[in-house]
Amino acid sequence: MATWDIQSNYYSGQGVVLIGSRDANGRPMGLKPVGNVRDLKIAIETNTIEHKESQSGQRAVDFRLTTETKASLTMTLEHYSRENLALALRGDGVLVNAGSVTSMASKFYGGAVMPLGHVKVSSVVVTKGATTLVAYTGSGSWDYKLNAEAGSIQFNGDSGSRATSGLVDGDDLEIDYSYAAQVRVDALTQAAPERFLRFEGLNTLAGNAPVVIEVPRFVIDPAKEYSLITGEEAAGFELSGSILIDNAITSGSKFFRQYMA
16 A cells, blocks of 8 residues: 555435526525436636746746636436426426317418427317318328327328318318317526526445535526437437526535535
């Protein structure tokens, strides 16, 4: 054993990330877990100006001036909740109660798909004036097929197999339907959200010893990308942003603090 060897403390982390709004004093207004987080990282960056002396003939750097100190946080979430998506997409997550739509204006285009205003639809009725169009049932003539889960209909592009004669592209239609309770996320409707973030972690290489980090001011950027077709992997989406200085803190770090045992 070398003379100056010490006991090394190794780290492999897991844990729960919690996010919440801030009150006027910068304290959290209740934190909520964001679900499974694949990775969580804090980055610290400084910008400096180097000064070179002009006496020795070496043009050596004799001091550095730090012009900027900043920190950022990045994590990959795997929990596709309306709250998480609203944060990542800088939008609103809306709970839509079950309901119905009557006389929704639409038009007929043979072979084309027309979206309805909701998903998980039922009791769909499509009419042209006083004539009710016929839905596809697996056999016989038909005018449209219904994708009830996605909330869309496809019109029959073969005029010879349509149940209703005289349908031409551009015909005015009306659609009635019901829909189940669902969630809608409207992207890019909000200003940059500022949140309080807390990581309640554990070190799996130290008997699950606690590791806690608090970030009082986390300003979240909109997601740089949002993957929708991901092959065989479980999809995730990035939540990243800046850790701002919190001048309301009078002692210790104004950026973030870590507790561990």
